[in-house]
Amino acid sequence: VSGARRALVVGGGIGGLAAALGLQRRGWDVRVLERRTAGAVAAQPGSGISVWPNGARALAALGVREQVLAGAALAGRGGVRTPSGRWVARTDIGGAVRDRFGLPLLITTRERLAAGLAGALGAGRVEYGVTVDAVDAEAPAALAGGLAREADLVVIADGARSRLRGAVLPAVPELRYAGYTSWRFIAPRPAGPAEPAETWGRGGQRFAILPLDEERVYCYATAACAAGGHAADERQELRRRFSAWHPPIPELLGALAPGTVIRTDITCLAGVPAAWHRHQAALLGDAAHAMTPDLGQGGCQALEDAATLAALLPAGLTRDGVRRALAEYSGHRADRAAAVARRSARAGRLYQSPAWLRALAARASGAVPARAVARALAPVVDWEPPPDTAPPPGA
Numbered sequence: 001v002s003g004a005r006r007a008l009v010v011g012g013g014i015g016g017l018a019a020a021l022g023l024q025r026r027g028w029d030v031r032v033l034e035r036r037t038a039g040a041v042a043a044q045p046g047s048g049i050s051v052w053p054n055g056a057r058a059l060a061a062l063g064v065r066e067q068v069l070a071g072a073a074l075a076g077r078g079g080v081r082t083p084s085g086r087w088v089a090r091t092d093i094g095g096a097v098r099d100r101f102g103l104p105l106l107i108t109t110r111e112r113l114a115a116g117l118a119g120a121l122g123a124g125r126v127e128y129g130v131t132v133d134a135v136d137a138e139a140p141a142a143l144a145g146g147l148a149r150e151a152d153l154v155v156i157a158d159g160a161r162s163r164l165r166g167a168v169l170p171a172v173p174e175l176r177y178a179g180y181t182s183w184r185f186i187a188p189r190p191a192g193p194a195e196p197a198e199t200w201g202r203g204g205q206r207f208a209i210l211p212l213d214e215e216r217v218y219c220y221a222t223a224a225c226a227a228g229g230h231a232a233d234e235r236q237e238l239r240r241r242f243s244a245w246h247p248p249i250p251e252l253l254g255a256l257a258p259g260t261v262i263r264t265d266i267t268c269l270a271g272v273p274a275a276w277h278r279h280q281a282a283l284l285g286d287a288a289h290a291m292t293p294d295l296g297q298g299g300c301q302a303l304e305d306a307a308t309l310a311a312l313l314p315a316g317l318t319r320d321g322v323r324r325a326l327a328e329y330s331g332h333r334a335d336r337a338a339a340v341a342r343r344s345a346r347a348g349r350l351y352q353s354p355a356w357l358r359a360l361a362a363r364a365s366g367a368v369p370a371r372a373v374a375r376a377l378a379p380v381v382d383w384e385p386p387p388d389t390a391p392p393p394g395a
């Protein structure tokens, strides 16, 4: 877009791509600077992601809900099991979410989500293999490989381990280990019924199976352990921990191909900052609000950030207009993301606690009223993007 105002987005994860797309649709000339090479992105092992109605509404506001979520699996009836396979809670969470919030709970792959966003953005908008070393919020500019790239707006979406937060925040909160690690993988769907389920064992061990389509399931597992651990072969570590659990977990683990398991220590920011902007730069996604994944909301919150930013920042804004709009963006997002992060951390502490496990194990297998689940989810899932803000005269 010649003559359009330029926005640089640092980081081409879900948050960065969604922000770039939203800004482009408001008339900005956008570039995404992504550290990974295109080859590394393509070679990344697959994993799944749940998209709740709030994330889907953000995608709708960005104009890509249908195309990005095409082919995603509908979460249906599922529940919680013990390692022996006994169901201790069952509920139709998918139906409850759809009935209460008007949109379903979807499970898709990260690759599909990222590729959908990148595809909508168009060719040549993402520069791969570019590491940003510093951001000057006032200029504003991003420094990469000794070169200052100037813009009218810089969005910092460089993830939970952000090295650029300090460009915006006077005090950078610590990224804390939450006390448990995680494994994720996509595997061939085992024979027989595959109801979505999380199985809970000792030592913070959880194993979840979520069908993706007729051929594949997405699985994640957790365990409480020291930070920074890695096994030479994470498949062996998973087999050691979970092979005695109920079918089809041993079969799934037995058939795993090499190089398919992603291991990630679970971290979260010690506190979500109250303001995410400085001059003409702003934080977005995990860089602003890294949270534990216990509510499946980190990516959905990044999508909310992106839709909000786009709604508040038409490309016609002057320098002062951008600064005011970024302050408004912070105002819209900081409290909301902080509240979701707190709930997520609380859920994580509960799920990892032996007392909770005992309470679950004591339950007779029982239906959990879907309406009650939906009610509990409402503060997190019930979200609407702000309406597009027309540039005020003279802004």
Ligand SMILES: Cc1cc2nc3c(=O)[nH]c(=O)nc-3n(C[C@H](O)[C@H](O)[C@H](O)COP(=O)(O)OP(=O)(O)OC[C@H]3O[C@@H](n4cnc5c(N)ncnc54)[C@H](O)[C@@H]3O)c2cc1C
Pocket: 010, 011, 012, 013, 014, 015, 016, 017, 033, 034, 035, 036, 048, 049, 050, 051, 055, 130, 131, 132, 133, 157, 158, 159, 160, 162, 163, 182, 183, 184, 220, 264, 266, 284, 285, 286, 287, 293, 295, 296, 297, 298, 299, 300, 301, 302
């Ligand atoms: C086990 C697990 C399960 C999860 N499940 C869900 C779920 O079901 N639903 C959900 O909504 N969320 C989920 N999440 C959270 C979700 O994955 C994250 O919140 C989301 O990916 C954050 O996106 P982002 O774009 O902010 O950051 P990232 O995806 O981390 O992207 C940051 C990007 O910036 C790049 N980068 C970093 N530094 C630089 C630099 N200096 N210069 C240039 N580029 C740089 C990185 O290479 C990366 O591509 C889960 C997380 C985990 C760990």
